[in-house]
Amino acid sequence: MDARRDIPLVITFLVGVIAVMDYYTTFSAVKETFTVIKNWGVVLNAFALGLGAVNLFRVHGRRISERKRSDWPFSAWLLLMLVIFVLVGLGTGQFDASDQYQWIYNALYLPIGATMYASLCFYMSYGAYKILRARNLDSFLLFVTAIFVVLGNTPLFPALFPPFFHIREWIFKAVVGGAYRGIRIGVGIGAVVLGIRTLIGMETGYLGRR
Amino acid sequence: MSAWEKLTALPREIVLGLVLIAMILPTLKPLGLPLMVGTMAKDWYDTVDALPSGSVVLFDIGFGSGGYPSLGPATIAALHQMFExxxxxxxMATALEGSMMYPLIMNKVKPEENYGAVYGEDYVFLGYIAGGQTAMAGVLGDLHAIVSTEYTGKPIDQIPLLKGVEGAEDISLVAYITTSGDTSEGWVYQAYSAYGKDVVGGMLSMMTTSMKPYYDSGQLKGLLDGVKGAADMEFLTRHPGDAIKSSDVLSFSQTLVLIFIIVGNISYWGVKTSEKEGR
Known part of the structure; x- marks a missing residue:
């Protein structure tokens, strides 16, 4: 018996069976047990965030101490901001609900986050100009679809000519919906098979070994 | 280099510069271009409108700073309707930054000032709950077991609104607005599939493709797609805000992108034709 392998497998099996039973049965004992497990799940996920912060210190602390890469000042800045955010959060005793924490967030992080996301618009515009060219039948179909989707998505065009909206709806409903449902059903069946294989111990990739 | 070849390889600076101008001009001087309200936003509005007064809604703020410009206005408009x-x-927030979005949103909705709502009695914020679908399942399964305090640290047993809410059976509608595909599909699985709850969802426009099949099949009762959905919602709730202002920007910039796509194709085929003629 390999305890390092078998104990996690038994835990996985028990938790999986309880989760499945919770969905399909109404036994109060199962419901209560699964509530506790879900509670653990939330705690473990929160704990993983803390672990992520520790990992950030390890990775970027090493970069700062070695100074081999030219971008090490960014690592130093990252850790400095991490410490400031944590200190302000803990110092006020109200964590992210404190006015001070929110001020730092709104003054620093909010504009940067929004800018990063907004910059996508430029890449997508240039990408559309360079890539969407009707070179063959496949790309022609993509080109025509893209034109009608943009015409249907742009607020002005459907307001001027409502059929643009209905054409986009048809593309989404008939073309995209049909293809996507096929993909999702395939993914769903795959997930069920993976779940069964995991429950019975045939899938051990999550243990970190083949 | 022929004119066709120049057109087929316009410098990045020119393309991006024109896109920037197309965004700045309507921002500085909004034109109030017409808007056609989509059926997806109308369905969200009608679903909320059909709820009797006093019904409990679970509302997930599933986005952070990156999604705020697109999804913040939709959240504000949706909450205006719910408070009305x-x-x-x-x-609640399934996104880590969701708890930072809450004050930004509430500063614009102003529930106490505009609707006489009382925190704890008419609305409450549970804060960020880690775990994605585990958190969703937990909140819908047994709220009091999974959450012990609300956003400011007050025990939820002392929140009057939550005294009568144990889980999914006490919730009439689940609404979420998110930048995450997992969260978006997660609420359908955890609220609609597991409990048969009505679910309405808001997301970035680029996610609409993957979520619309759920709307078409009735698993999502309404859908707000990005800025367009937010503008529709602002129009329907008669609370014009940032999204309606952004509609002009969208119209300008997307029209320009459309022009670039067409120019790219015409020039591409122009180059091909002139090459054939040259041979």
């Missing part, structure tokens, strides 16, 4: 309808709103 006198619904009881339990807000």
């Amino acid at each position: 309808k006198d619904l009881k709103i339990i807000l």
Whole structure:
């Protein structure tokens, strides 16, 4: 018996069976047990965030101490901001609900986050100009679809000519919906098979070994 | 280099510069271009409108700073409608930054000032709950077991609104607005599939493709797609805000992108034709 392998497998099996039973049965004992497990799940996920912060210190602390890469000042800045955010959060005793924490967030992080996301618009515009060219039948179909989707998505065009909206709806409903449902059903069946294989111990990739 | 070849390889600076101008001009001087309200936003509006006063809504703020410009206005408009309808709103965040979005949103909705709502009685914010679908399942399964305090640290047993809410059976509608595909599909699985709850969802426009099949099949009762959905919602709720202003920007910039796509193709085929003629 390999305890390092078998104990996690038994835990996985028990938790999986309880989760499945919770969905399909109404036994109060199962419901209560699964509530506790879900509670653990939330705690473990929160704990993983803390672990992520520790990992950030390890990775970027090493970069700062070695100074081999030219971008090490960014690592130093990252850790400095991490410490400031944590200190302000803990110092006020109200964590992210404190006015001070929110001020730092709104003054620093909010504009940067929004800018990063907004910059996508430029890449997508240039990408559309360079890539969407009707070179063959496949790309022609993509080109025509893209034109009608943009015409249907742009607020002005459907307001001027409502059929643009209905054409986009048809593309989404008939073309995209049909293809996507096929993909999702395939993914769903795959997930069920993976779940069964995991429950019975045939899938051990999550243990970190083949 | 022929004119066709120049057109087929316009410098990045020119393309991006024109896109920037197309965004700045309508921002500085909004034109109030017409808007056609989509059926997806109308369905969200009608679903909320059909709820009796006092119904409990679970509302997930599933986005952070990156999604705020697109999804913040939709959240604000959606909450205006819910407060106007006198619904009881339990807000939570499945996104880490969701708890930072809450004050930004509430500063614009102003529930106490505009609707006489009382925190704890008419609405409450549970804060960020880690775990994605585990958190969703937990909140819908047994709220009091999974959450012990609300956003400011007050025990939820002392929150009047939450005294009568144990889980999914006490919730009339689940609403979420998110930048995450997992969260978006997760609420359908955890609220609709597991409990048969009505679910309405808001997301970035680029996610609409993957979520619309759920709307078409009735698993999502309404859908707000990005800025367009937000503008529709602002129009329907008669609370014009940033999204309606952004509609002009969208119209300008997307028209320009359309022009670039067409120019790229015409020039591409122009180059091909002139090459054939040259041979």
